[in-house]
Amino acid sequence: MSRNIVHLDLDSFFVSVEQLKNSKLIGKPVLIGGTSDRGVVASCSYEARKFGVSSAMPMRMARILCPDAIIVRGDMEEYSRYSTMVTDIITERAPVVEKASIDEHYLDITGMDKFFGCHLWAHELRQVIMKNTGLPISFGLSVNKTVAKVATGEAKPNGEKYVEPPLVQSFLNPLSIKKIPGVGDKTYRQLRSMGVERIQTLTQISPEQLYRLLGENGVSIWQKANGIDETPVIPYVERKSVSTETTFDKDTTDVAYLYQLLQAMVMELTFQLRRDRRLTSCVTVKLRYSNFDTETKQMRITYTALDKPLVEITRQLFDKLYSRRMLVRLIGVRFSHLVSGFEQIDLFSESIEHYNLYQAMDKIRRRFGEKAITIAGAASPRSHEEREHIMF
Known part of the structure; x- marks a missing residue:
């Protein structure tokens, strides 16, 4: 039986929380992180990303790329409070939930299509989260965690995308290999040096060749490129x-x-x-x-x-x-x-x-x-x- 996996991701989470607290930040290039030149960008708004700013970038570089950016130090305790609110809403409604990070959740809703329709159910859950928290959130729904996460990336900002089982490969093929979870900068450069830019090209390389190049990670990346991921959604238990x-x-x-x-x-x-x-x-x-x-x-x-x-x-x-x-x-x-x-x-x-x-x-x-x-x-x-x- 085909699984139904949802990946939920809060959009620019830290920035969104700050915008709830201060509406003047809406529509502005905002950087969250260390305020000195030696600091690091923890999160940034979509307006800042248009200038080339990204998370984990040195603040000094971010200021050069986006000199008009508004810099906010950030409040981890407040972000944690909103994260808990979202988690509580999800766990009250979903049968199996994995909290992957402070702003990401995976849900296994396999079998719910018999009663509600999985896409409709996920859509309604997203609406409840936005209504109760005021935070924008996106989701991807598909057959496994990899495809669902990639679908979320394509749905952002503040959107949703359902990739039905027969359409998984046609959805993945035209995308950049950077979209595959686990493909970092080093792996991307190695694959690009081989002329591999799109996922479709990656699927045409044998897993044996990728193993020789990248080891076990190469096989994992090949599987993900082919829409294969049997990783289970691990029930969420908050370690105290x-x-x-x-x-x-x-x-x-x-x-x-x-x-x-x-x-x-x-x-x-x-x-x-x-x-x-x-x-x-x-x-x-x-x-x-x-x-x-x-x-x-x-x-x-x-x-x-x-x-x-x-x-x-x-x-x-x-x-x-x-x-x-x-x-x-x-x-x-x-x-x-x-x-x-x-x-x-x-x-x-x-x-x-x-x-x-x-x-x-x-x-x-x-x-x-x-x-x-x-x-x-x-x-x-x-x-x-x-x-x-x-x-x-």
Whole structure:
């Protein structure tokens, strides 16, 4: 039986929320992100995109391309609130929902065509979301997640597109290979060097040849180009917290060691947050002394998933906790009040250098393991022989 998958995507989500708060921004080129030249664009309006501005672009370049742009620092807490509103509306009505990011959802509504008609049902859901939130949203409906997502891209802004099963390949064929989820700049350049520009051309290359060129990703891209994607819609469950703790073989008062261990623990958790597309707004540090007394301190913060601010906060909390100067038996860190987010994770305040650093470090970790790389000082100080991390 053919599946019916809906992909819902809020249009220029951060910008749309700001326009709800300030109607003077409607129809203007708007940039959300770091306000300094070293900042990064987290989101931009369609008016700004006409000048060549895009997300993750250095703010300095965006200002050159669009000198009249209005720059807004952004409010992650407010965006999270609107994201939750949208998610609540969807989960109340759809049988299976996957929250892919702060502004994207996949829905599996297979079988509903017997009762309502899937296109009509998705259309009515979109109308309810817009009416109750005031936010523009687009959707694509088709046989799988890939085609639905591509259809959403073609429906934007503020539109909807239904690609019926017999029309999947004729819909995909004339589109640029850039439209395929998973085709980044590097892959695009490799394929263009082979003369591949349109999806139809890509379908005519054998999967074996693409495997030799791009590895497993090449086979995945070939399948997507041919409208093949069996990936299920994974039911949405909001993870409430992430945590880690260490119990020492021998109780310690070595503060320098505890600082380094805290930093390593934070970096382990922040990588998990970024991998799972999550942000935290509450940090808790836990200490257990040698007499088994256990104390905790927590702090509410601006949403983030980046190492630097979270390392600083955990150290501050540790300094407030560690007042007895007793031997420490256990130390732990927990990040809670999580919300969905992704590459926007803290572009309101981070520089392009920091952004690129985190991207590069996460890429190495995904390939070689979570402990493959760390910042100097975060490796375990127990012995020089144990420090096998890459440090810089």
